[in-house]
Amino acid sequence: MRPVIHKLAILVIIALGAIGLPSKLQAQTLQIDSFTADWIEGFADFTRWPNESQSHNITIALIDAPEVANYLKRRAAERTSKPKLRIVNLSANDSFEYVDILFVGAGNRANWKTIFEKCQGEGILSIGSQEGFCQSGGCVELVVRKNRLRFLINTDNANQSDVTLSSKLLELAVHP
Amino acid sequence: MKLWTKLKALVCDWQISSKIVAICAVTSFVTISAISTISVYRNWLEFKESKLASLSTIADIMASNSQAALRFNDQHTANEHLRSLSYEPDVLQAALLDETGSLFARFNPDESATPPSIYPSDGIEWQPRSVVFTKSVYLANQKLGTLIIEVDTRPFRESVYQSIAAAIALLVGAMALSIFLASRMQRLIATPIKDLDIIAAEVRNSEEYTARAIKKYNDEVGSLVDSFNAMLDKISERDSSLREINANLENIVEQRTKDLRIQNYALQEAMEAANAASVAKSEFLATTSHELRTPLNPIIGYVEKIQREAPNGPHAQELGLIRQSAEQLLRLIEDILDFSRIENGTLRLTPEPVEIETLGSDIVTLLKPQATAKGLSLSYQFENKIKAYKTTPLVSIDEGRLRQVMLNLANNAIKFTHQGTVSLSATLHSFGDQTGKLRIQVDDTGIGIAQADQEKLFKPFSQIDASWTREYGGMGLGLAISQRIVETMGGEIYCQSEAGKGSQFTVTIPVPLETREQDAEESGEENSFALASAAKVLLVEDEAVNRELMDALLCSLGHDVEIAVNGAEAVRMAATQRYDFILLDISMPKMDGFEACRQIRALGNGNASTPVVAMTAHVTPEDKDRCYEAGMSDYLSKPVSFSKLKKALSNWLEKRPA
Numbered sequence: 001m002r003p004v005i006h007k008l009a010i011l012v013i014i015a016l017g018a019i020g021l022p023s024k025l026q027a028q029t030l031q032i033d034s035f036t037a038d039w040i041e042g043f044a045d046f047t048r049w050p051n052e053s054q055s056h057n058i059t060i061a062l063i064d065a066p067e068v069a070n071y072l073k074r075r076a077a078e079r080t081s082k083p084k085l086r087i088v089n090l091s092a093n094d095s096f097e098y099v100d101i102l103f104v105g106a107g108n109r110a111n112w113k114t115i116f117e118k119c120q121g122e123g124i125l126s127i128g129s130q131e132g133f134c135q136s137g138g139c140v141e142l143v144v145r146k147n148r149l150r151f152l153i154n155t156d157n158a159n160q161s162d163v164t165l166s167s168k169l170l171e172l173a174v175h176p
Numbered sequence: 177m178k179l180w181t182k183l184k185a186l187v188c189d190w191q192i193s194s195k196i197v198a199i200c201a202v203t204s205f206v207t208i209s210a211i212s213t214i215s216v217y218r219n220w221l222e223f224k225e226s227k228l229a230s231l232s233t234i235a236d237i238m239a240s241n242s243q244a245a246l247r248f249n250d251q252h253t254a255n256e257h258l259r260s261l262s263y264e265p266d267v268l269q270a271a272l273l274d275e276t277g278s279l280f281a282r283f284n285p286d287e288s289a290t291p292p293s294i295y296p297s298d299g300i301e302w303q304p305r306s307v308v309f310t311k312s313v314y315l316a317n318q319k320l321g322t323l324i325i326e327v328d329t330r331p332f333r334e335s336v337y338q339s340i341a342a343a344i345a346l347l348v349g350a351m352a353l354s355i356f357l358a359s360r361m362q363r364l365i366a367t368p369i370k371d372l373d374i375i376a377a378e379v380r381n382s383e384e385y386t387a388r389a390i391k392k393y394n395d396e397v398g399s400l401v402d403s404f405n406a407m408l409d410k411i412s413e414r415d416s417s418l419r420e421i422n423a424n425l426e427n428i429v430e431q432r433t434k435d436l437r438i439q440n441y442a443l444q445e446a447m448e449a450a451n452a453a454s455v456a457k458s459e460f461l462a463t464t465s466h467e468l469r470t471p472l473n474p475i476i477g478y479v480e481k482i483q484r485e486a487p488n489g490p491h492a493q494e495l496g497l498i499r500q501s502a503e504q505l506l507r508l509i510e511d512i513l514d515f516s517r518i519e520n521g522t523l524r525l526t527p528e529p530v531e532i533e534t535l536g537s538d539i540v541t542l543l544k545p546q547a548t549a550k551g552l553s554l555s556y557q558f559e560n561k562i563k564a565y566k567t568t569p570l571v572s573i574d575e576g577r578l579r580q581v582m583l584n585l586a587n588n589a590i591k592f593t594h595q596g597t598v599s600l601s602a603t604l605h606s607f608g609d610q611t612g613k614l615r616i617q618v619d620d621t622g623i624g625i626a627q628a629d630q631e632k633l634f635k636p637f638s639q640i641d642a643s644w645t646r647e648y649g650g651m652g653l654g655l656a657i658s659q660r661i662v663e664t665m666g667g668e669i670y671c672q673s674e675a676g677k678g679s680q681f682t683v684t685i686p687v688p689l690e691t692r693e694q695d696a697e698e699s700g701e702e703n704s705f706a707l708a709s710a711a712k713v714l715l716v717e718d719e720a721v722n723r724e725l726m727d728a729l730l731c732s733l734g735h736d737v738e739i740a741v742n743g744a745e746a747v748r749m750a751a752t753q754r755y756d757f758i759l760l761d762i763s764m765p766k767m768d769g770f771e772a773c774r775q776i777r778a779l780g781n782g783n784a785s786t787p788v789v790a791m792t793a794h795v796t797p798e799d800k801d802r803c804y805e806a807g808m809s810d811y812l813s814k815p816v817s818f819s820k821l822k823k824a825l826s827n828w829l830e831k832r833p834a
Contacts, residue, residue, distance in 0.1 A: 042247045045316050081317035151248075168244035172253055 035149050036142060037071030040103055040127060043140060044085065046166035049100060049123045058083045058100045061090045063115070065105030096124055104128040104138070112136050116157075123162045134176070139163065143174065150174045193359075193366040200358030201351060208350045212343030219339040224332060227266075228300065228307070231327055234264060235311045239323045242272055242313050246280060246320040254281030266328045268306055272313070273322040280321055305329055368397040372404060385412035454520065461516050462796060466763065468509050469793035470719060473815035476502045477725040480818050481732070506815065511653040513795065514580075515636060518660040524797045525577060525664060529570040529690045532614060533558040536602045539582050547590050553597040554590070562606045562689070571604070571614060571687040577661045578685075581669075582616060584654040585681045589620035596621025596678070607686055614667075616683040625673040633671055634659040658683075711756035711829050712736045716746040716772065717791070718764040722814075726759065726791070729821055743767030747775045754782035757828060760808070762792035762799070770806040777807040787828035791816055 044058045060076075062069040069089050076085035088099075092111035096102065096118045102125070104115060109130060116137030119126050126138045133141040134154040139161055141152040153173040158165055187195065238257060245254035254272050258281050261267045272281040301308040309325040368391075375389040385408050391401040479499040483492065517523045540556040547554035560568040582600070589598040598620045607613040625633065636656035655669075662669045667685030713735045717723035723739060730737045738753070740746035744767040746760065758776070762769035773788050790803040793814040803811050809828060812820055 039248065045247065046244060079318075081315075083316075148249075166244065168241065169248075172244050172248050172250050 032149070033065075033067040034071050036065075036103070036129060037068045037075060039142065039149065039151070040068070040072060040101060041075055041079070041085065043125060043127060043169070044083070044101060046169040047101070047125050048164040048166075050162055051123075056083055057086055059086045059088060059098050060101045060103065061088045061094075061096065061099040062103045063090050063092055063105055063111075064108055065103055068103060068105070096122060099124050101125045101127065104130075104133070106130055109136075112138070119161050121160070121162050125158065125163045125165075126161065139165075145174055152176055191366070192369055193362045196362035196365060197355060197358045200362075201355050204351055204354035205347070208347045212347055216336065216339040216343050220332070220336050223335040227331065231264075231266075231307075231309055231325065234261070235309045235323060235325050238270070238325070239311045239313045242281075242323060243315045243320060246272070246274060246313055247315055251281050255283070257281070258283035261325065264327075266331055268326045268328050270323070270325045273324070275319055275321055277322070302329075307332075364393070365397065368392050368401065372397070372401060376404070379408065385415055457516070461513055462794060462799075465509055465513050465795060466793035469506070469795070469814045470722070472502055472506055472509075473793070474721040474725045476506070476815040476817065477722075477729065481725070481728060484818065502815075510795075511657060514657050515653050515660075517796070518657060518664075522797070523661070523664055525574040527572045527574055527688075530573050530575045530578065531568075531570055531692075532602050532604065533560075533568060535575065535579060536582065536600060536616075539579065539586055540600060542583070543586050543590060546587075547598060550590060550593070551595065552590060552593055554586075555597065555599040557599065557601040559601070559603045562604050562612055564606065565689070565691065567692050568604070569612070569689040570692055571612060572690055573614070573665065573685070573687050577665070581658045581661055581683060582618075584658045585616070585618040585683070588654060589618050589622060589679070589681075593620040593622030593678070598622075610689055612687050612689045614683075614685045614687045616685075618681045619678065620680075621678040624675045624677045624679055625671070626675040630671055630673060634669075710734045710736060711825070712738070712754075713825075714738050714740060714746060714749060714753075714755040714758045716740045716743065716759065716764070716769070717761045718742055719761070722761070726816070726821075729816075729818055730759070730825075733822060733825065735825070743769060743772030743775075746772045747779075750776045750783045750786075751779055751781070755786050757825060758783070758786055758788045759791050759812075760788055762790055762794055762803070769808075770802060773803075773806040773808050789824055789828065 040060060044060065049056070060072060062072070066089065069087055072085070073087045076087050079085060090096070090099070090102075092108060092115050100123065102115070102119060104112070104126060106129060108115070109132075112128075112133070113136075116126065118124075125140065126133075127140040127142065128134075128138045129142040131141075131143075134152045134157065137157055137160075139154055139158040141154075143150050143152055151173055152175070153165060153170060155165065155170070187198065190198070238261070241257045242254055244250070245257060258270045258272060261270050261283050262285060267283075268286065270283040271279060274280040298310050298312050301310065303326075306329055307327045309323075309327065311323040311325075313320045313323055368389075372389045375387050378387050379385060388405050388408060389401045391398045391405075476499060479495050479502065482489065483495055483499070486492070489495070514523070536556050536558055540554055544554055562569060586598065586600050598618070601617045601619075603615045603617075605613040605615060634655050636653055659669050662683055662685060665685045667683060669681065669683045671679060671681050673679035713730050715723065715726055715730060715737050717726060717739070718741055723741070727737050727739060735757070738749060738755070740749050742764045743760075746758070747767065750758070760769045760773060764772075767775075769790060769792070773790075776783050776786075776788065787809040788807065789810040789812055790808045791812045791814065792799065792803075795813045800811050810824055812824055
């Protein structure tokens with residue numbers, strides 16, 4: 001009788017776990033999106049573009065990251081300081097003209113090559129959250145270290161994209 | 177305030193050198209103190225500003241460097257940044273707060289220190305021992321957090337202490353240097369003044385003005401030295417001048433003293449000569465008077481005797497003329513003597529209580545026959561205008577001299593009036609307390625005096641018209657003598673007259689007043705003028721004629737007369753006999769009257785109290801005084817008339833003891 005009860009208890013726990021795990025994962029994903037949006041905005045403050053002027057507005061384009069885009073839009077609306085942010089959703093095949101920061105969402109690894117080629121020399125800071133983004137040609141890769149969101153910077157790629165990153169930003173960057 | 181006054185008084189008593197050093201020291205102290213204070217303050221300000229600026233810069237850098245760490249929530253990097261403040265030894269601690277005010281990163285070398293409290297606004301907050309910088313961290317106008325840095329203020333204090341120490345050291349050094357230099361350099365000012373003071377003291381003590389101060393510099397002290405030396409030159413010059421003047425003065429004084437001495441000798445000799453002349457004159461006058469009076473005595477006496485014994489004799493008229501001439505001669509002699517006394521200044525007044533009303537009445541009575549003989553009306557009026565007294569007061573005046581003046585004026589009026597009236601009036605006016613003014617006025621209707629001639633009136637030996645002397649007689653001395661007598665009495669005499677319309681002579685004399693005491697007694701005395709009862713009289717007279725005359729007069733009065741021919745004989749007789757009355761001539765051979773009287777008084781017998789009456793032609797006041805000094809009781813001047821003798825006898829024999 002006792003083994004049955006134990007088995008039942010284990011099954012209940014597994015069942016309860018199965019029921020709670022997706023919601024927890026969903027909450028974590030939302031938090032990461034919020035942080036990601038926040039950081040993308042932060043990168044805008046520590047990056048200099050060629051021919052940047054006082055009235056320069058920053059266009060942030062997002063590929064396959066609608067949640068992040070939503071967060072960013074809200075932040076952009078709430079933002080009182082300059083430069084003003086303009087948030088647009090793009091696909092890898094769209095034109096990157098007027099884009100200053102490009103966030104590449106998950107699931108676009110296959111388009112990275114295209115994306116990086118379009119960014120090269122155009123003054124576009126490319127940011128990705130998938131592993132190997134920087135090694136593949138991206139400028140900034142968001143990573144989690146010690147349960148905290150951090151980022152990697154590939155200065156060579158940034159140079160090739162014709163953007164300059166603040167030393168302060170570089171100081172915060174973690175190494176691969 | 178008292179302290180300041182005392183301090184000032186104390187400092188004022190210092191020597192000049194001390195004052196100079198003190199002034200320099202105080203000035204240096206004040207100046208260097210002010211400079212040091214300003215310097216310390218400026219150093220502190222500069223240090224504070226530079227330090228704060230430096231710390232502010234560090235805070236700015238730290239804030240800027242922390243932007244990314246705050247933005248990307250990188251506490252590790254933020255702590256790393258704050259840890260870099262360890263190179264700033266003054267930083268006690270630092271903290272980085274996030275935008276919510278929560279502690280984001282902290283640097284705390286001293287683990288025990290409490291974290292700083294939150295300062296909402298940017299700026300500097302001074303704590304007791306620290307300064308807190310608060311700096312907001314912004315990124316694109318968005319506040320990311322707050323940086324707080326707390327800095328130790330010990331360096332500030334140390335900086336101030338060092339500045340103060342340096343300032344004190346500078347002050348002490350500068351003061352020492354100032355005092356040293358002042359004490360050395362004060363000699364430039366003080367030494368010449370001291371030298372000047374020494375010279376001045378030397379001059380003052382020695383009174384030798386040849387010393388001179390040495391001029392060392394061409395400053396104010398040098399100018400003072402020049403002035404001082406110039407002053408000494410002047411003083412020396414004046415001193416020499418004064419010495420010369422003194423010497424000259426001494427010579428002049430000596431010379432003048434000699435001259436004066438010579439003049440004094442001359443004056444003394446002249447005075448002696450004058451005195452001798454005066455004495456000789458007086459003696460001459462006295463002798464002349466005596467010698468003239470002596471023969472007049474028997475002339476008048478015998479004429480009077482004959483007239484009394486045979487008033488209606490065959491030669492009564494001639495005898496009257498003889499007597500009148502003799503009396504005129506006597507008046508002339510008396511006038512000359514009086515004038516001589518007045519001119520010599522030897523006129524003496526003997527005031528005595530006088531009843532003016534009676535005196536005037538006597539004079540009128542005396543002159544009445546003369547006026548009547550000329551057919552003139554002679555009147556007399558007395559008025560007392562002093563109401564303060566119950567009865568008419570007596571006046572204190574020399575009766576004889578006043579009588580002389582009144583007689584002279586009245587006599588002149590009668591003499592120069594041929595018809596009409598002569599009136600004599602006497603009035604007593606009040607002139608103050610116990611003093612009155614006697615006014616005597618003689619009016620006549622005589623020949624009068626022209627205005628031009630009136631100034632000659634009171635000149636001696638002057639008659640307005642020389643022919644008057646022949647017509648009216650006299651030597652022109654009467655008015656002159658009267659004027660001088662009145663002036664000697666303190667009064668004045670003046671005349672109002674017009675030729676042909678008569679004259680008015682007025683005399684005013686201030687007179688002391690006396691109350692009348694015992695009228696009854698006086699009237700009793702007047703009534704006593706009666707022939708005294710027979711008395712034993714000693715007549716002493718060397719002149720035979722006079723002796724016989726007086727003997728006859730005395731005998732006619734019923735007295736028992738014994739005769740002595742000189743003083744010595746009189747003394748011998750008085751030694752053995754007691755007399756009721758002694759009539760004593762003065763100028764006698766062997767023993768004069770003065771000595772005889774003294775010896776009679778010295779006998780000590782009954783004659784010591786016997787009335788001794790002098791009978792002499794010596795009529796000066798001095799002679800009179802000598803008589804009284806010799807012990808005589810009374811004095812009769814020659815010529816001795818019957819009435820005078822009778823009155824004297826009556827006076828003195830009434831007083832003899834019963």
